[in-house]
Amino acid sequence: MNIDQLxxxxxxxxxxxxxxxxxxNLLGAVMQLLDAGPVRHVPVTREEEGVGIxxxxxxxxxxxxxxxxxxxxxxxxxxxxxxxGLYELPLFLLMSHRxxxxxxxxxxxxxGEAAPAVLDALxxxxxxxxxxxxxxxxxxxMRSAFADSCVRAAFLQPELWS
Amino acid sequence: MKRIDIIRRIAVQDxxxxxxxxxxxxxxxxxxxxxxxxxxxxxMGLASSVGLGLAMTQPEPVYxxxxxxxxxxxxxxxxxxxxxxxxxxxxxxIDNGVYGSTGNQPTARAAGTDIAALARAAGCKHVIDATxxxxxxxxxxxxxxxxxVIVVQAEAGNAEVPIIERSPVEIKDxxxxxxxx
Numbered sequence: 546m547n548i549d550q551l552x553x554x555x556x557x558x559x560x561x562x563x564x565x566x567x568x569x570n571l572l573g574a575v576m577q578l579l580d581a582g583p584v585r586h587v588p589v590t591r592e593e594e595g596v597g598i599x600x601x602x603x604x605x606x607x608x609x610x611x612x613x614x615x616x617x618x619x620x621x622x623x624x625x626x627x628x629x630g631l632y633e634l635p636l637f638l639l640m641s642h643r644x645x646x647x648x649x650x651x652x653x654x655x656x657g658e659a660a661p662a663v664l665d666a667l668x669x670x671x672x673x674x675x676x677x678x679x680x681x682x683x684x685x686x687m688r689s690a691f692a693d694s695c696v697r698a699a700f701l702q703p704e705l706w707s
Numbered sequence: 708m709k710r711i712d713i714i715r716r717i718a719v720q721d722x723x724x725x726x727x728x729x730x731x732x733x734x735x736x737x738x739x740x741x742x743x744x745x746x747x748x749x750x751m752g753l754a755s756s757v758g759l760g761l762a763m764t765q766p767e768p769v770y771x772x773x774x775x776x777x778x779x780x781x782x783x784x785x786x787x788x789x790x791x792x793x794x795x796x797x798x799x800x801i802d803n804g805v806y807g808s809t810g811n812q813p814t815a816r817a818a819g820t821d822i823a824a825l826a827r828a829a830g831c832k833h834v835i836d837a838t839x840x841x842x843x844x845x846x847x848x849x850x851x852x853x854x855x856v857i858v859v860q861a862e863a864g865n866a867e868v869p870i871i872e873r874s875p876v877e878i879k880d881x882x883x884x885x886x887x888x
Contacts, residue, residue, distance in 0.1 A: 601760025
């Protein structure tokens with residue numbers, strides 16, 4: 546089955562009802578599929594803005610997800626700490642993980658390498674998904690972010706699509 | 708106009724208030740602390756985004772008390788607000804030309820940046836410049852349906868108000884219980 550459709554099915558099955566996104570080549574098809582489905586999809590101008598919008602949605606009881614490249618994690622560190630974390634609001638970060646062994650764009654390397662440690666420093670639990678068989682972990686992780694009202698994250702490795 | 712006098716007029720509106728970090732939130736807290744207030748205690752610049760997310764996901768009116776300095780930190784928010792255009796969102800930018808909570812350093816507004824023009828250029832259709840309290844009150848009274856941006860000119864300076872005594876989680880829990888009893 547198509548990986549992009551699988552990811553969208555997991556998002557829907559986990560009960561996510563609002564997604565903010567910043568464009569990403571790897572996640573482009575997921576974003577298109579979301580536009581055609583029942584989950585509200587709000588493209589934003591910068592990842593930090595998405596954390597803010599999704600905090601507002603969480604206040605209204607929604608189950609929010611931010612879809613972005615790992616580079617966007619760097620753009621929203623303060624908001625994750627001093628908004629989502631401070632108020633104990635639920636949020637799931639679903640990120641493509643650039644900068645690995647197969648990466649050909651050198652500019653993706655520094656943040657790609659730093660991203661896991663950035664999450665560790667923020668105390669945000671994460672899972673890594675490199676193959677379709679691992680996708681089963683994703684729905685559980687999303688559900689626990691919403692049930693426990695906390696931030697959780699997943700990195701989707703480029704190999705997932707190869 | 709002093710900022711706290713502007714906040715006094717907003718604080719009595721029916722609906723939710725998301726308030727900018729620092730002295731604006733402290734002034735709102737001192738004027739009228741209520742469950743419908745969400746005080747930003749961190750994340751400068753994101754009040755307008757939090758207000759947008761809240762307005763998009765529930766039907767009650769949402770008033771955002773923002774500042775020129777904070778909005779300049781998150782200008783993309785104006786474009787997203789214009790595109791989503793929730794009819795229950797009223798963004799009030801208290802424009803005093805300074806970063807009031809950090810020692811009154813000038814913002815770009817002091818050098819000529821026009822906040823209302825930025826909002827219009829971002830695509831917001833209903834943008835009002837308010838220069839006196841009566842004009843502000845008229846716009847607040849007239850806000851019923853339709854995304855509204857109000858830019859209010861204010862004097863620099865903070866009121867002498869205490870810090871917010873409630874914890875972040877208490878502010879959130881109280882707010883959410885009020886929203887969904």
